[in-house]
Amino acid sequence: MAALGSFALLIALALAAYNLFAGGVALRLLAVGGPARVAPERLAETARRAGIAGFLAVSAAAFALIWSVFHNDFSMEYIVEHSNIALPGAYKFAAMWSGQEGSLLLWAWLLAAYGFVLRLTHKTDVKLYAYAGTILAGVQVFFLLLLNFAAPPFSGVRGGIAPPDGNGLNPLLQYPEMVIHPPMLYLGYVGFTVPFAFALGALMMRYPGEKWIHITRHWTMFTWMFLTTGVFLGMHWAYAVLGWGGYWGWDPVENASLMPWLTGTAFLHSVMMQEKRGMMKSWNVWLIFSTFLLTLLGTLLTRAGLVSSVHAFAQSSIGDWFVAFMVIVLAVCLFTYILHRDHLKSEHRMESLVSRESSFLFNNLVLLAACFTILWGTLFPVLSEYFDGTKKTVSGGYYSHVAVPIGVFLLFLTGVGPLLAWRASSFRSLRRNFILPGVAFVATAVVLIAVGLKPWADEGVFYSTVTFSLAAAVATAIAAEFLRGAGVVRRQTGKNFVSSTVLLVRRSTRRYGGYLVHFGLVIVFIGFAGYAFNKSAEKAMGSGDTMEIGPYTLKNLGNTQESNPNYDSEFSRLDVYENGKKILAQPMTPEKRTYAVNGQPQTMVAIHSTLRWDLYVVYEGEDQTTGLPIIKARLNPLVNWIWIGLAVMVFGTLVALVPSLNPARAAVVVPLKRPIAGPAAVGVIGGGD
Amino acid sequence: MDFNRAFPRGLKPGPFPVAAARLKPRPFQARRWIKLTQGLLVAAVVCFSLGATDQQARFEKVGGHLMCTCGCAQALLGCDHVGCPNRGDEMDKLRQGIAGGQSDAAILDSFVAEYGAVVLSAPTTKGIDLLAWIMPFAVSALALLGTIFLVRHWAKSQPRLAPPGPVDAKAEDGMRERIRRETGTE
Numbered sequence: 001m002a003a004l005g006s007f008a009l010l011i012a013l014a015l016a017a018y019n020l021f022a023g024g025v026a027l028r029l030l031a032v033g034g035p036a037r038v039a040p041e042r043l044a045e046t047a048r049r050a051g052i053a054g055f056l057a058v059s060a061a062a063f064a065l066i067w068s069v070f071h072n073d074f075s076m077e078y079i080v081e082h083s084n085i086a087l088p089g090a091y092k093f094a095a096m097w098s099g100q101e102g103s104l105l106l107w108a109w110l111l112a113a114y115g116f117v118l119r120l121t122h123k124t125d126v127k128l129y130a131y132a133g134t135i136l137a138g139v140q141v142f143f144l145l146l147l148n149f150a151a152p153p154f155s156g157v158r159g160g161i162a163p164p165d166g167n168g169l170n171p172l173l174q175y176p177e178m179v180i181h182p183p184m185l186y187l188g189y190v191g192f193t194v195p196f197a198f199a200l201g202a203l204m205m206r207y208p209g210e211k212w213i214h215i216t217r218h219w220t221m222f223t224w225m226f227l228t229t230g231v232f233l234g235m236h237w238a239y240a241v242l243g244w245g246g247y248w249g250w251d252p253v254e255n256a257s258l259m260p261w262l263t264g265t266a267f268l269h270s271v272m273m274q275e276k277r278g279m280m281k282s283w284n285v286w287l288i289f290s291t292f293l294l295t296l297l298g299t300l301l302t303r304a305g306l307v308s309s310v311h312a313f314a315q316s317s318i319g320d321w322f323v324a325f326m327v328i329v330l331a332v333c334l335f336t337y338i339l340h341r342d343h344l345k346s347e348h349r350m351e352s353l354v355s356r357e358s359s360f361l362f363n364n365l366v367l368l369a370a371c372f373t374i375l376w377g378t379l380f381p382v383l384s385e386y387f388d389g390t391k392k393t394v395s396g397g398y399y400s401h402v403a404v405p406i407g408v409f410l411l412f413l414t415g416v417g418p419l420l421a422w423r424a425s426s427f428r429s430l431r432r433n434f435i436l437p438g439v440a441f442v443a444t445a446v447v448l449i450a451v452g453l454k455p456w457a458d459e460g461v462f463y464s465t466v467t468f469s470l471a472a473a474v475a476t477a478i479a480a481e482f483l484r485g486a487g488v489v490r491r492q493t494g495k496n497f498v499s500s501t502v503l504l505v506r507r508s509t510r511r512y513g514g515y516l517v518h519f520g521l522v523i524v525f526i527g528f529a530g531y532a533f534n535k536s537a538e539k540a541m542g543s544g545d546t547m548e549i550g551p552y553t554l555k556n557l558g559n560t561q562e563s564n565p566n567y568d569s570e571f572s573r574l575d576v577y578e579n580g581k582k583i584l585a586q587p588m589t590p591e592k593r594t595y596a597v598n599g600q601p602q603t604m605v606a607i608h609s610t611l612r613w614d615l616y617v618v619y620e621g622e623d624q625t626t627g628l629p630i631i632k633a634r635l636n637p638l639v640n641w642i643w644i645g646l647a648v649m650v651f652g653t654l655v656a657l658v659p660s661l662n663p664a665r666a667a668v669v670v671p672l673k674r675p676i677a678g679p680a681a682v683g684v685i686g687g688g689d
Numbered sequence: 690m691d692f693n694r695a696f697p698r699g700l701k702p703g704p705f706p707v708a709a710a711r712l713k714p715r716p717f718q719a720r721r722w723i724k725l726t727q728g729l730l731v732a733a734v735v736c737f738s739l740g741a742t743d744q745q746a747r748f749e750k751v752g753g754h755l756m757c758t759c760g761c762a763q764a765l766l767g768c769d770h771v772g773c774p775n776r777g778d779e780m781d782k783l784r785q786g787i788a789g790g791q792s793d794a795a796i797l798d799s800f801v802a803e804y805g806a807v808v809l810s811a812p813t814t815k816g817i818d819l820l821a822w823i824m825p826f827a828v829s830a831l832a833l834l835g836t837i838f839l840v841r842h843w844a845k846s847q848p849r850l851a852p853p854g855p856v857d858a859k860a861e862d863g864m865r866e867r868i869r870r871e872t873g874t875e
Contacts, residue, residue, distance in 0.1 A: 377821070391805075395756060
């Protein structure tokens, strides 16, 4: 299988190189015209077919790796390093992306899969798709070069003698979410290559109009949805596995996933201005270029060991390859932009500082400011070491001061943007749209202070109070939009309120799907705001001992040990009481595992989630003096809201992806008094986003 | 029964009124000493508990500025990985520093001296570290001001409609009639 995998990767590289070369030549011939021995259309078609065949070759390589993992082929170094016989099946599957070489293969396979779909649907616009397919092939060549020469997944074991068992999977990765988090994140990361390829291709061919944006909209939104889900699954994994009680540690690798999300989100917003008003064309092109470059930077940070990270399981020396590729990509983007920048002239200019356009611009500004702040914080240790000679740490304490205010301002803009009119907003419309959210903001702040919050006493409480109040304002604004629209539909159709709301959403899925995404973000921010009120307690607990945290009493029923072929575990069984009443049928079981194959210890957190808070219990280890297990309990308010918010955001994105039932157009026949010359007098009324 | 005699000042009828009734008023001097002692005891308890709270708060506050140096890239107070070789030593050092009456800055300096600047969870506000704090806000402010300036410039450079000139009533009537005819409105 190793030979098959290696051969498949070589074939895939040859096919991708042919796709790039033949596609490039064909497109050049088509652009300049003139005689050619082979018709450029035929050459482009062979390039497209090579791309399709490339997907089959990379799929064969991926299959070979998975087959080898499942068949414990310890003649391969990768399998020895990342699997063992006792590893459960799901985690054997996850072993594919737990190491450097496997994750690069996953990247190449996903890129090939995206390319496969793109090349199969080329009839939408043959020439534009040919450009995009050729650019994708260029990216694919880079990853296949890596897989063939820098990080081959099918290398033989060192020393040539296969060991009887492997070293096993990193314990941190032996968690159900690890089976879906990396593929989701990679679907997002890799997916941004497609809108990048379309944008660069459209610029190279001086594509007339904005149709390429319509074509790539679904790609971009799907990609954004996967990246969002991947980022949040990563947060949940960190929360449930790392055991430090938080979900976001501002680790460089976490930051690396957030940066393309921020620029991708900015692109999704600003591209609407290009669609509707032909504005910000250069800006959009650079946003998508930057997003793609940031996905590469993220991969570089994850793997090159450039910055220290808790995700240190995939470091290697392939950083130089990534740096070189990023320089090439940047050079190509710059060259193409300089050559064709006259093609990107705006058709309109902004007419007012208080308009939907300027709100998009400010939204972009804030998203990019957040991105810069995170990039700056992530790279500052490297910069300080270069200039100062000493490596510095930039962690949560720094980001809570610089990134949190930006995040809160972003939440504010989430509410304000949709309330402004295109071109310019009158004072009257501002008053009408902002009065309810304004009242909600003030009322929430007053109520929170009345119930005992002291925003002046602590920075965290201050930001939480502002976030809760803004969340109330934004939710009110979104609800008002739905109510207003549903009211109009109800008057038009006579349907009840629920049916009217459904019809409203189906008539303009993109607009109301977007509102749902915003609402999901509001819920997520409410979850974040709970962080300021976290509590914790710690105690060495013998059987029968109790510990108090918030309204809960934890009673230790006993400490137990168990073993299975994969790991030994020690755990405590804790009954949970609230106001003297037992609230859980089964006791909570925080656990410490020690994996048999490598002796690595790992905690497994026990979490009791409610909408109000999470009771989060960690088995920290043994007290050296008493020999009793140390149990750490945390009360983390509102964490569940973050995961609910994600579900709403994904639902909103799916709604926005569904084609509208009726493109908000209705034909109205105007009765004629007398016949007139020319076409029939048919007026068209309708709205839009 | 004389209520004041049965329940001297400070004593209220409890669940055993008969026992309470047996208490006799103490001489004034003795009561004063008892009150004074009680007061001192309360004050001592309050002082000690305040000290404890203060020390715990300082532990949390100073500990919040420190990282675990074992390579886990976690904050010292948040590090929970089983068998961490450094967390215990660092926490002991922190406790000793606080108990020894060192200032926050002195404690942090002693950590930097032992583990290097990497032990601090955020850059300081001196030298090149200051850049870490300034840059995000400076860039955001510049971008914000630049955007406002640009949008205002664009808004001002919009072509304006020509001011309305004298109205030709005859031509306007003709136009209205044409609009009525073509749109079929009355």
